[in-house]
Amino acid sequence: MPDIKHFDPDATLETVVRLFWRQGVASTGIQDVVTATGLNRSSLYATFGGKQELYLAALRRYLEQRSQPMFRRLAEDERGLPAISEFFGGLIEARCSGEYARWGCMVSNAHAGAENSDPEIRAVLDQHHRGLREAMYAALVTADREGQLAAGADPGASADLLALLAYGVNLRSRAGADAATLGKTVTAALDSIGVRAAA
Secondary structure (H helix, E strand, O other): OOOOOOOOHHHHHHHHHHHHHHHOOOOOOHHHHHHHHOOOHHHHHHHHOOHHHHHHHHHHHHHHHHHHHHHHHHHHOOOOHHHHHHHHHHHHHHHHOOOOOOOOOHHHHHHHOHHHHOHHHHHHHHHHHHHHHHHHHHHHHHHHHOOOEOOOOOHHHHHHHHHHHHHHHHHHHHOOOOHHHHHHHHHHHHHHOOEOOOO
16 A cells, blocks of 8 residues: 555645754754654654755755745846845845844855865755846846946856855845844945945
């Protein structure tokens, strides 16, 4: 007879995403997962594997359901600089207010943790970085085409800088930086690369 699951693995994984995202992988034990999901260890292990496999599945889900849609919207936006401004405005708002305030970004948190030494986790982090950088680059190319960049501004180098700035926003917000300060930092960074910040 096939094994019949009496729980929803998708909903369970979403609970696990939130747990690892909020607490970090190092501070989260299997008992924390058992308590949060209401499942026993054998069900968790049979469905997802051990803690490392569960964390990897959660990290991939976060990338697919939270990060990649944001990157696609930015890359496909034809407004140029206003799209970049809106991206950072939305990022700061999400990191500093609402349900996930002060959680940071699950991927940025992983960059800062010991878990990034695992090759499979590193591959997810690298995939995230490529997506973020490529989205920034696409928006900057549009901005350049629309005459929104200062003379001599390099879309490639600027995309690298803005990707790093996004990680900084994520990490500083988790440490308690306020939205106004982060917003000023974004404006200063845009000014420093010769981008005329769009309203």
